[in-house]
Amino acid sequence: MQIVEKDNIPNILEIRIDRLSNLGFGIAKLNGYVIFVPNTCPEDVVRVKVDKRNKNYAYGSIIEIITPSPHRVQPFCKMQNVCGACQLQFIDYHSQLKYKKEIVEDTMRKIFGSEIEVRDVVPSPQIKEYRHKIQYPISQTKESKRIIAGYYKPSSHDLINIKYCPIQPEYCDKIIDFIRENAQKLNVSGYIEKEHKGLLRHVVIRTSSLNKKSLVVLVINSCSKNANVENFAKLLFNNLDNISGVCVNYNSNKTNLILGEKTDLIIGKDYVEEALCDKVFKIGVKTFFQVNPKSANNIFNYIKNYIKTNCPNSSIIDAYAGISAFGICLSDIASNVTTVEETKESVDIANTLLKENNINNVSAYCEDAGSFLQKLATSGTKFDITVVDPPRKGCTKESLDYALKLTKRKIIYVSCNPATLARDLKYLKDQGATIEYIQPFDMFPHTYHIENIAIISL
Numbered sequence: 292m293q294i295v296e297k298d299n300i301p302n303i304l305e306i307r308i309d310r311l312s313n314l315g316f317g318i319a320k321l322n323g324y325v326i327f328v329p330n331t332c333p334e335d336v337v338r339v340k341v342d343k344r345n346k347n348y349a350y351g352s353i354i355e356i357i358t359p360s361p362h363r364v365q366p367f368c369k370m371q372n373v374c375g376a377c378q379l380q381f382i383d384y385h386s387q388l389k390y391k392k393e394i395v396e397d398t399m400r401k402i403f404g405s406e407i408e409v410r411d412v413v414p415s416p417q418i419k420e421y422r423h424k425i426q427y428p429i430s431q432t433k434e435s436k437r438i439i440a441g442y443y444k445p446s447s448h449d450l451i452n453i454k455y456c457p458i459q460p461e462y463c464d465k466i467i468d469f470i471r472e473n474a475q476k477l478n479v480s481g482y483i484e485k486e487h488k489g490l491l492r493h494v495v496i497r498t499s500s501l502n503k504k505s506l507v508v509l510v511i512n513s514c515s516k517n518a519n520v521e522n523f524a525k526l527l528f529n530n531l532d533n534i535s536g537v538c539v540n541y542n543s544n545k546t547n548l549i550l551g552e553k554t555d556l557i558i559g560k561d562y563v564e565e566a567l568c569d570k571v572f573k574i575g576v577k578t579f580f581q582v583n584p585k586s587a588n589n590i591f592n593y594i595k596n597y598i599k600t601n602c603p604n605s606s607i608i609d610a611y612a613g614i615s616a617f618g619i620c621l622s623d624i625a626s627n628v629t630t631v632e633e634t635k636e637s638v639d640i641a642n643t644l645l646k647e648n649n650i651n652n653v654s655a656y657c658e659d660a661g662s663f664l665q666k667l668a669t670s671g672t673k674f675d676i677t678v679v680d681p682p683r684k685g686c687t688k689e690s691l692d693y694a695l696k697l698t699k700r701k702i703i704y705v706s707c708n709p710a711t712l713a714r715d716l717k718y719l720k721d722q723g724a725t726i727e728y729i730q731p732f733d734m735f736p737h738t739y740h741i742e743n744i745a746i747i748s749l
């Protein structure tokens with residue numbers, strides 16, 4: 292077999308795509324040398340230009356699709372190729388699910404060597420209009436000073452003006468269009484990032500699949516109140532249906548972080564309501580809440596049914612709890628639930644919810660999850676079940692150690708990042724835990740993202 296090295300790869304190649312990478316790029320292999328090609332899918336035969344080469348892999352871009360994969364479809368969004376948010380929209384939905392399962396399997400194989408059971412992906416109940424958190428950067432054109440709002444082109448800060456996004460509810464397009472058309476009339480300028488000038492830098496919309504109401508947050512490049520922005524917030528509220536409230540968030544830092552520390556409610560309510568299982572949750576400006584509520588509902592019900600069937604009447608700890616959504620949903624079938632989350636706003640919302648709904652068997656704590664688990668583990672406290680749902684970076688080794696120490700029966704690990712899930716599962720397995728299986732759910736149709744539940748027995 293001819294050994295392929297980076298220097299014998301020609302600049303132009305004809306290749307057949309076999310799989311998708313964890314970032315949704317097509318992968319072709321030449322005797323072990325890997326070529327990643329964005330916007331391709333398995334069974335495509337493509338002519339590509341090699342743009343960048345490393346020792347074991349290269350990146351290429353399509354010159355021509357010689358034979359299109361039978362799994363290609365016409366993307367339903369005209370901007371798909373430009374905007375970059377829906378990398379997989381040109382692949383039929385059934386195949387997207389199949390490839391996402393393979394992405395999880397490949398990631399597990401790399402770390403474990405042997406197979407871990409990965410079940411078929413549970414599809415999203417909606418594949419359009421599913422995204423219920425929208426964050427658009429805002430700017431203005433150089434000459435005409437027209438407001439533009441949309442997403443940045445992939446790997447750049449070039450803003451694309453997006454008038455219609457089919458993966459978010461249609462009324463959100465209307466809200467953003469109103470901002471485009473009317474902000475300058477009230478002397479609210481768009482932000483020019485390069486010069487760190489201009490006022491309106493982002494619009495964030497939290498919108499409810501329960502009642503279609505939206506909380507609109509105008510993020511401004513200022514650290515103090517601005518009368519023009521406040522008048523504009525009121526104009527927005529009074530002219531559009533579907534808005535439950537408008538807030539202003541102050542962020543005058545030169546930063547990629549969207550939200551600043553401080554937020555003022557200008558008009559209406561500073562939350563929207565969303566349902567999971569049969570419970571209603573209040574979502575504020577900074578509250579973590581799953582972006583696709585209908586798919587989230589499937590995940591929550593799956594875990595609830597699993598515990599009800601396998602470990603009824605358990606004591607449960609819900610770590611990295613957000614607004615204690617798992618804890619509250621599981622309260623009906625648990626003997627007691629303890630939740631821990633580091634963001635105070637989320638814990639306050641959880642406590643209000645518990646009070647309003649007369650739920651007496653859930654206690655919500657505001658603390659770092661690792662320190663909290665350590666405290667409980669060293670005091671000898673035990674729970675039947677630990678649910679962990681950490682951010683993309685996964686859990687720390689210490690928090691896994693303490694979770695093992697304080698859990699009697701199962702750890703249920705909810706993860707939005709297969710790579711850190713694989714790392715953490717390996718660590719748990721090395722400490723003697725049994726990884727039963729992984730159940731993926733599609734929370735983010737048309738993107739490479741995939742949510743997983745891992746069931747771990749002790």
Ligand SMILES: C[S@@+](CC[C@H](N)C(=O)[O-])C[C@H]1O[C@@H](n2cnc3c(N)ncnc32)[C@H](O)[C@@H]1O
Pocket residue numbers: 579580581610611612613614615616617631632633634637658659660661680681682
């Ligand atoms: C993926 S979210 C899950 C939230 C919740 N389980 C849900 O489904 O709504 C992760 C949460 O972990 C919280 N978090 C991140 N690091 C933390 C830490 N070290 N200690 C406690 N909470 C943390 C974040 O604020 C966020 O609310």
